[in-house]
Amino acid sequence: MELVSGSDSPIKVGVEGLAPLSQTAITKTPGAYAPANDEHNALVQVTVPEGASFARLGVQAQANDVDWDMVVFAPNALGGLTATQVATASASEFLDLEAPRAGTYYIVANLYSTPNAGPAGASVQAVSFAGNAGNLTVDPNPIVAPNGTATSATLSWTGLSEGTYLSRLSLGDNGIRTWVNVQVGAASAAPSGAPQVALANGVPAA
Numbered sequence: 272m273e274l275v276s277g278s279d280s281p282i283k284v285g286v287e288g289l290a291p292l293s294q295t296a297i298t299k300t301p302g303a304y305a306p307a308n309d310e311h312n313a314l315v316q317v318t319v320p321e322g323a324s325f326a327r328l329g330v331q332a333q334a335n336d337v338d339w340d341m342v343v344f345a346p347n348a349l350g351g352l353t354a355t356q357v358a359t360a361s362a363s364e365f366l367d368l369e370a371p372r373a374g375t376y377y378i379v380a381n382l383y384s385t386p387n388a389g390p391a392g393a394s395v396q397a398v399s400f401a402g403n404a405g406n407l408t409v410d411p412n413p414i415v416a417p418n419g420t421a422t423s424a425t426l427s428w429t430g431l432s433e434g435t436y437l438s439r440l441s442l443g444d445n446g447i448r449t450w451v452n453v454q455v456g457a458a459s460a461a462p463s464g465a466p467q468v469a470l471a472n473g474v475p476a477a
Contacts, residue, residue: 272449273422275420276416276418282442284414287440289451290400291436292434293461295396296459299312300391304342304381306377306473312382316378317377317378318374319397325371326399326400327367328343328396328397330365332362332391336385337362339391342355358383371399397466406431407426411424412424432455433462438453
């Protein structure tokens with residue numbers, strides 16, 4: 272991991288994960304949003320477990336010249352669902368949830384546009400953390416380097432089965448974070464402990 276120090280003081284690296292990532296491959300054509308599985312939209316349900324300190328739900332595009340958008344229906348305190356739209360000009364979209372409520376979430380991935388109005392692929396992703404999983408180490412930790420100088424740290428992981436994993440690192444106490452993505456074997460494999468993900472028939476009425 273390469274970085275530029277922002278402090279003369281030691282920089283403590285906090286680790287969340289590595290956590291197993293669920294991925295569902297989809298291919299759609301551009302068209303109108305609908306909370307359904309059709310030619311333009313994918314509707315996926317995800318279970319976020321009790322005790323999760325963080326969850327990331329998203330749509331990872333296969334190409335950078337397309338535009339996927341996303342709506343997430345999350346369980347609320349009244350027993351219903353609250354919709355959050357994530358729609359930017361970026362190819363991919365992600366929603367980060369601190370201390371997420373446990374339960375079933377519904378992700379609608381909508382293909383808004385492609386360069387030639389043709390089909391495009393993506394993966395609907397879900398991951399949840401419950402703090403440091405103990406399978407990723409950072410050396411050195413803390414990182415010591417004069418302010419403004421380039422330095423590096425070595426990331427090492429162990430005990431991972433086939434699949435994709437995600438970690439979030441915090442650098443010091445200033446809120447700066449970075450992501451670590453680790454793939455072991457086939458990316459399509461679902462590692463043990465990954466969030467339960469399945470195509471849904473519809474979003475339950477409030």
